Amino acid sequence: WTCTILFLIxxxxxxxxxxxxxxxxxxxxxxxxxxxxxxxxxxxxxxxYDLLCLFYHEPVPAxxxxxxxxxxxxxxxxxxAQVLENKDIGFGMVDAQRDAKVAQKxxxxxxxSLYVFKDDxxxxxxxxxxxxxxxxFLLDVLEDPVEIINNAMELRAFxxxxxxxxxxxxxxxxxxxxxxxxxxxxxxxxxxKFFATFDKSxxxxxxxxxxxxNFYEPFxxxxxxxPGRPLTEMDIVEFVHQHRRATLRKLRAENMFEVWEDDMDGxxxxxxxxxxxxxxxxxxxxxxxxxxxxxxxPYLSIVWIDPDDFPLxxxxxxxxxxxxxFRPQIGVVNVTDADSVWLDMSNDEDLPTAEDLEDWIEDVxxxxxxxxxxxxxxxxxxxxxxxxxESDENPDTDEEDDGDD
Amino acid sequence: WTCTILFLIxxxxxxxxxxxxxxxxxxxxxxxxxxxxxxxxxxxxxxxYDLLCLFYHEPVPAxxxxxxxxxxxxxxxxxxAQVLENKDIGFGMVDAQRDAKVAQKxxxxxxxSLYVFKDDxxxxxxxxxxxxxxxxFLLDVLEDPVEIINNAMELRAFxxxxxxxxxxxxxxxxxxxxxxxxxxxxxxxxxxKFFATFDKSxxxxxxxxxxxxNFYEPFxxxxxxxPGRPLTEMDIVEFVHQHRRATLRKLRAENMFEVWEDDMDGxxxxxxxxxxxxxxxxxxxxxxxxxxxxxxxPYLSIVWIDPDDFPLxxxxxxxxxxxxxFRPQIGVVNVTDADSVWLDMSNDEDLPTAEDLEDWIEDVxxxxxxxxxxxxxxxxxxxxxxxxxESDENPDTDEEDDGDD
Numbered sequence: 001w002t003c004t005i006l007f008l009i010x011x012x013x014x015x016x017x018x019x020x021x022x023x024x025x026x027x028x029x030x031x032x033x034x035x036x037x038x039x040x041x042x043x044x045x046x047x048x049y050d051l052l053c054l055f056y057h058e059p060v061p062a063x064x065x066x067x068x069x070x071x072x073x074x075x076x077x078x079x080x081a082q083v084l085e086n087k088d089i090g091f092g093m094v095d096a097q098r099d100a101k102v103a104q105k106x107x108x109x110x111x112x113s114l115y116v117f118k119d120d121x122x123x124x125x126x127x128x129x130x131x132x133x134x135x136x137f138l139l140d141v142l143e144d145p146v147e148i149i150n151n152a153m154e155l156r157a158f159x160x161x162x163x164x165x166x167x168x169x170x171x172x173x174x175x176x177x178x179x180x181x182x183x184x185x186x187x188x189x190x191x192x193k194f195f196a197t198f199d200k201s202x203x204x205x206x207x208x209x210x211x212x213x214n215f216y217e218p219f220x221x222x223x224x225x226x227p228g229r230p231l232t233e234m235d236i237v238e239f240v241h242q243h244r245r246a247t248l249r250k251l252r253a254e255n256m257f258e259v260w261e262d263d264m265d266g267x268x269x270x271x272x273x274x275x276x277x278x279x280x281x282x283x284x285x286x287x288x289x290x291x292x293x294x295x296x297x298p299y300l301s302i303v304w305i306d307p308d309d310f311p312l313x314x315x316x317x318x319x320x321x322x323x324x325x326f327r328p329q330i331g332v333v334n335v336t337d338a339d340s341v342w343l344d345m346s347n348d349e350d351l352p353t354a355e356d357l358e359d360w361i362e363d364v365x366x367x368x369x370x371x372x373x374x375x376x377x378x379x380x381x382x383x384x385x386x387x388x389x390e391s392d393e394n395p396d397t398d399e400e401d402d403g404d405d
Numbered sequence: 406w407t408c409t410i411l412f413l414i415x416x417x418x419x420x421x422x423x424x425x426x427x428x429x430x431x432x433x434x435x436x437x438x439x440x441x442x443x444x445x446x447x448x449x450x451x452x453x454y455d456l457l458c459l460f461y462h463e464p465v466p467a468x469x470x471x472x473x474x475x476x477x478x479x480x481x482x483x484x485x486a487q488v489l490e491n492k493d494i495g496f497g498m499v500d501a502q503r504d505a506k507v508a509q510k511x512x513x514x515x516x517x518s519l520y521v522f523k524d525d526x527x528x529x530x531x532x533x534x535x536x537x538x539x540x541x542f543l544l545d546v547l548e549d550p551v552e553i554i555n556n557a558m559e560l561r562a563f564x565x566x567x568x569x570x571x572x573x574x575x576x577x578x579x580x581x582x583x584x585x586x587x588x589x590x591x592x593x594x595x596x597x598k599f600f601a602t603f604d605k606s607x608x609x610x611x612x613x614x615x616x617x618x619n620f621y622e623p624f625x626x627x628x629x630x631x632p633g634r635p636l637t638e639m640d641i642v643e644f645v646h647q648h649r650r651a652t653l654r655k656l657r658a659e660n661m662f663e664v665w666e667d668d669m670d671g672x673x674x675x676x677x678x679x680x681x682x683x684x685x686x687x688x689x690x691x692x693x694x695x696x697x698x699x700x701x702x703p704y705l706s707i708v709w710i711d712p713d714d715f716p717l718x719x720x721x722x723x724x725x726x727x728x729x730x731f732r733p734q735i736g737v738v739n740v741t742d743a744d745s746v747w748l749d750m751s752n753d754e755d756l757p758t759a760e761d762l763e764d765w766i767e768d769v770x771x772x773x774x775x776x777x778x779x780x781x782x783x784x785x786x787x788x789x790x791x792x793x794x795e796s797d798e799n800p801d802t803d804e805e806d807d808g809d810d
Contacts, residue, residue, distance in 0.1 A: 157683035
């Protein structure tokens, strides 16, 4: 485990202005909007804004190079603040050393994280700290945590959101049951979407009974019904905590680090599939089938990454994992050292079937396929993994692979 | 018309590194990869790389502030070069003053543009000059300009690409007719997608005859068949030039400035619709219907902007156009001054019907709805626009709007 360091990139966006008007990206105007938070001003800042967004950072480093990085972080916040100027959002920096007391009072824990204060809640932002991701995130936080579905059009939109975790409840109106649901929703905003309907025909279409709450896992057609009715805030919160690690979950800029940190005993099963690509699309369909068949297996969670969403990471992944991301891939990644093994799908035209994938996943979950490829035999008493022979460069992880060529 | 200025943003992306490995964004490593192109080295650079990517810039300014912006542009290129290091792409800067001769020899025209050299072609990049957009663009340019469709899976992927302009030809094999098609494709790569098939059943599914080429406008179900068979390179090139301004076209980061510059007599009809939003989705469906009904009207082209794709521009647009982008909007924007008028859809639950939209579009095309709202009566002999009364803040542009409330 290395200590937390601030990594940083400049993704400068340069705009060639034209004679035409109407497409001008904001350019930082030099006006200082990000507050230096301290014991004297933090309470006022909390009172003053609808949202307060605080970056909790290590002390400003002495070296010039690291200072430049720090200034870049500030610039991300300044640009975000400028873009959202009319939205009543405050921005500030809290120094982990100089402002240690304030940090403690505010409940800031992870140095290098960004915390958003809304009413009496703290929301940790655990995504790419770029201005565009942050702007979207903050606009989501500003909205109501429960979205009401009033008609068939809104219902269709709800049904199209297959990539998201969604809860939906049917209530008589804004009564105490609805309020319990709303209070639960606040704890997960904006990462988990909460919907409610007061409309009988919407409820009927979703087979929802009065005061019932359904939980839709990503990519699942059938929801889980929360046990008990009516539900308390804590019933809902506990259910979400237990079920939020989906069988198939898409990696997104807005919470990529949160997902990555939520590994399973130090590993992730990672699937790369470009949705716009023919192979990628079909592979994803197969993955969804596998996820639907195994949705009740608590030990299975596949992180789906669409390389199109992360152009800057694609070559890094290709290098780190030694895979070709122009094709779909599935493998096991050890998150402590980024060591990985990948299902060999290189020599045939056909994608693996759902059964092939399930066999491979079983091998992963049983430990027969794993990343400890340097040892011939693992002798770790804590897990009785049996290591198949593997070469470093081209791990032959699929011993049951019957060549069809 | 203002002179060309270099606009710029720093979209710094700061990454909070964790103990977990596997998600590390590249951080500029300080190694200088971008060449300073001059008369002595430009030929060598052209020969050496598969792609050469040159930024044609104004002389480095004297002022510190502008120098900083210039350095940011360089950093975008450096980071792009670093990420694509193993892809055989060269990067360079050409100074419009100091390297004027080289620029002339290379055919660089627009200062502030980025030009990509591939074989004997020049491709102008006319999008957001950010590292991620540029990385994606260059990877697209590296690929073959014609994609071959061999099977039903690839055919389904082709059919899903409704947002793109696509050409597809059916050929016996890589004969001279295919080659003419391929040479035409090179002139439009990567902005217009070219596909070919040698497979009888794929051709049959698309009702393609041998040596026939079909042109799919975005969002259209039926293709246009290119007249004549077999076609020469120039037949295809001319057809694409005549038809590339689609009736409905989506604004994208990769060519946003090119689209914006391609206005219709100084205006754009702009539709804002968030595809993930219920209203936005339905409005877009209506727009597609309108576009399908009017695909043969050469005077109609609607630019569809999904605000989700441009989080940093959303508040700028809301301010400039005085519209609420949480709802779908359609309006006319004058590109010389960003003056605009918008269809009033604020007071009712229902979205306009396709007929309502067509009436409004007719009013726009006839000039009855226009942005010159300061004059009571236009007296411009060049266009006989009759100006309806309009207020600045809430232009009532839809005189036929029968209230249904």
